[in-house]
Amino acid sequence: MPRLNMVQAINLGIDQQMAKDDGVIVLGEDVGLDGGVFRVTDGLLEKYGSDRVLDTPLAESGIIGAAVGMAIAGLRPVCEMQFSCFSYLMIPQLEGHAARLRSRTHGQVTVPLVVRMPYGGGVRAMEHHSESREATYAHLPGTKVVIPSGPRNARSLIAAAIRDPDPVVFMEPKHSYRAFKEEVPDEEEVAEIGRAEVVREGTDLTVVGFGAMMRPILKATAEVDEARGVSIEVIDLLTIAPMDGETVCESVRRTGRCVVVQEAPRSFGVASEVIAVINDKVLMYLEAPVRRVTGYDVVTPYFGREKDYIPTAGWVRRAIEETLDF
Amino acid sequence: MPMETIASFEVARLNILDENGDTDIDLVPDLKPDRLVAMYRWMLLAREADQRMLKMQRQGRMGTFAPSTGQEAVSVAAAMAMGEKDWFTGAFRELGGRLVRGEPLVNVFLYYNGYEEGNLRPQGSADRLLPVNIIVGSQCVQAAGLGYAAGFRGEDAAVLTVFGDGATSEGDFHEGMNLAAVWNAPVVFLCQNNQWAISIRREKQTRSQTLAQKGIAYGMPCVQVDGNDALAVYRAVDEALARARSGDGPTFIEAVTYRLMMHTTADDPTRYRTEEEAKEWWDREPLVRFRRFLEKQGLWDKAKQDEMDQEIKAEVAAAVEEFEARDSFKADAPFDHVFGTDHAVIQDQRREFLARLEEVDNAQA
Numbered sequence A: 001m002p003r004l005n006m007v008q009a010i011n012l013g014i015d016q017q018m019a020k021d022d023g024v025i026v027l028g029e030d031v032g033l034d035g036g037v038f039r040v041t042d043g044l045l046e047k048y049g050s051d052r053v054l055d056t057p058l059a060e061s062g063i064i065g066a067a068v069g070m071a072i073a074g075l076r077p078v079c080e081m082q083f084s085c086f087s088y089l090m091i092p093q094l095e096g097h098a099a100r101l102r103s104r105t106h107g108q109v110t111v112p113l114v115v116r117m118p119y120g121g122g123v124r125a126m127e128h129h130s131e132s133r134e135a136t137y138a139h140l141p142g143t144k145v146v147i148p149s150g151p152r153n154a155r156s157l158i159a160a161a162i163r164d165p166d167p168v169v170f171m172e173p174k175h176s177y178r179a180f181k182e183e184v185p186d187e188e189e190v191a192e193i194g195r196a197e198v199v200r201e202g203t204d205l206t207v208v209g210f211g212a213m214m215r216p217i218l219k220a221t222a223e224v225d226e227a228r229g230v231s232i233e234v235i236d237l238l239t240i241a242p243m244d245g246e247t248v249c250e251s252v253r254r255t256g257r258c259v260v261v262q263e264a265p266r267s268f269g270v271a272s273e274v275i276a277v278i279n280d281k282v283l284m285y286l287e288a289p290v291r292r293v294t295g296y297d298v299v300t301p302y303f304g305r306e307k308d309y310i311p312t313a314g315w316v317r318r319a320i321e322e323t324l325d326f
Numbered sequence B: 001m002p003m004e005t006i007a008s009f010e011v012a013r014l015n016i017l018d019e020n021g022d023t024d025i026d027l028v029p030d031l032k033p034d035r036l037v038a039m040y041r042w043m044l045l046a047r048e049a050d051q052r053m054l055k056m057q058r059q060g061r062m063g064t065f066a067p068s069t070g071q072e073a074v075s076v077a078a079a080m081a082m083g084e085k086d087w088f089t090g091a092f093r094e095l096g097g098r099l100v101r102g103e104p105l106v107n108v109f110l111y112y113n114g115y116e117e118g119n120l121r122p123q124g125s126a127d128r129l130l131p132v133n134i135i136v137g138s139q140c141v142q143a144a145g146l147g148y149a150a151g152f153r154g155e156d157a158a159v160l161t162v163f164g165d166g167a168t169s170e171g172d173f174h175e176g177m178n179l180a181a182v183w184n185a186p187v188v189f190l191c192q193n194n195q196w197a198i199s200i201r202r203e204k205q206t207r208s209q210t211l212a213q214k215g216i217a218y219g220m221p222c223v224q225v226d227g228n229d230a231l232a233v234y235r236a237v238d239e240a241l242a243r244a245r246s247g248d249g250p251t252f253i254e255a256v257t258y259r260l261m262m263h264t265t266a267d268d269p270t271r272y273r274t275e276e277e278a279k280e281w282w283d284r285e286p287l288v289r290f291r292r293f294l295e296k297q298g299l300w301d302k303a304k305q306d307e308m309d310q311e312i313k314a315e316v317a318a319a320v321e322e323f324e325a326r327d328s329f330k331a332d333a334p335f336d337h338v339f340g341t342d343h344a345v346i347q348d349q350r351r352e353f354l355a356r357l358e359e360v361d362n363a364q365a
């Protein structure tokens, strides 16, 4: 099995779907000749030609609006927003149309499109290149939000997103793009959107996270297990919306303790939603209040200060220990 | 009934200074010798600072930035045509113009090293220089509002907004042009057409024969200038600003230039363009021709050049030193400036943040 990083794995996932279905079209700024600024679409132009890999003019609303039209007409557009922060320019098309057409027409008109975008900090980038705003998209009914955490699930999730009948916002943790490799089988794998995954089994506490936070989470849980002789369960959400509350609640029912981790600002975030679901379904099983490990409610600082503002394994470890000791 | 022409338009191009340093003397703007030398000096300073930053970036002493080498004439000449009360709002490739408008070089270094401090105007400064705009085209709409406000207050002020060829594809550009025109706002839209938007060449950005003609659609005067000709840029911007201030509304100027370097230091242009293409444009770059012009005017010689080179090197080196000597930044500054009002949710998080930092410090001590 080849060992791939996340960039290569997503590239492979798109490539495999393009090979299978000639309605899959890639479009975005610099996705063709340049192969995308992170090279996620590298080589696709050469392989599939400029009718299927479109280097567009600089226009985010245009890219998604055009993709809505393509999707209505039966194509499967896979769009790239160069960085998630520039994707807000497409919200009128996403919220106003892509996310609503199915409801508006009781299913007669559907919009199966994918919007890929790198998100998150830790890469010493300029302003607008480091934010985590998954909650913004997760809050739009009719929009699915998917966030992989490693090469293998990135490949199976992008495949699922491309085949999905609905608009999918596919957020790629850019900090993990080249951070590590995994074995990714040659054969196609297609994940199920809407399913979280228990990536580490345990009995004493559940940690819930996603995206770039999975690595610090796994480091912290291994440390605490070792130091305290406990066993901690870890859940990778993978799909942010619609959220898989069942997997989370099933775990918390067993462990009675939970810590939720997100890189994004604290208020109104994914962690808040996870806690609300726990509250709704398994409150009586809790032996300690659920803790959040999050960024702060400040405008994302420029990179000179960012290391103090992004949750680390240390932050997670501390929250786990406090929750165990409660 | 036969079809008849109901409107027709022309697009003019202005070029004053050619590559040999010769000029169309009737068109040379009325600038005193010391201003001409100053114009050259600002361009040289921008070039030296840009190249120095590139080296520092490669050594890990500078973050990602967008080099402006080759485009100095556009923003330097435009900024020099501005009046004290005029607003400047640009993108991220106007180093020279920003310096002319009073940006200390050390701020540029701070900014590109990841500190908001680089955006702070020097104490007591009244310059109307707004921070770098990374969201492509976004400044164009704000310029319409800045211009409207200046008119509303009856100020003798105009707005210069600078953006790239790629920006002309964004909705914000079109909305800003239209708003400014409808409001007859005192705005000069200055497009740096450097032929590329990352890997997208100008011909793939728009099918318009010129970018200048986009002004026509919005009902404003427009002109294309040789953007490597500082005299032409100066003249066009000066006239447009004067028109704006006298109540005659916005102008669109296309400055034709070339991005001689990579898009940003994270970009590899060999993936999408040939080195020959860049080489051709090196022959047309703005500094050499301006030096030849000054020499032909009897204002310049080798001794003066050597002296200025030394001076500029020292100036850049001093700014580097000042920047690198600065090693303390208030860690919780982001909490200070989320809002202009006080809120418990922010203060609680600040306390948590500071406690965490202290713990880390203690652990390391």
Ligand SMILES: Cc1ncc(C[n+]2csc(CCOP(=O)(O)OP(=O)(O)O)c2C)c(N)n1
Residues within 6 Å of the ligand: A029, A058, A060, A082, A086, A089, B093, B134, B135, B136, B137, B163, B164, B165, B166, B167, B168, B192, B194, B196, B197, B198, B259, B263
């Ligand atoms: C709204 C938005 N989309 C995408 C980007 C990423 N990006 C940064 S610069 C750039 C190209 C800009 O081209 P142009 O306007 O010609 O300016 P130049 O870089 O050539 O100076 C792109 C796509 C961005 N900063 N903002």
Ligand SMILES: [Mg+2]
Residues within 6 Å of the ligand: B164, B165, B166, B192, B193, B194, B195, B196, B197, B198
């Ligand atoms: Mg450009």
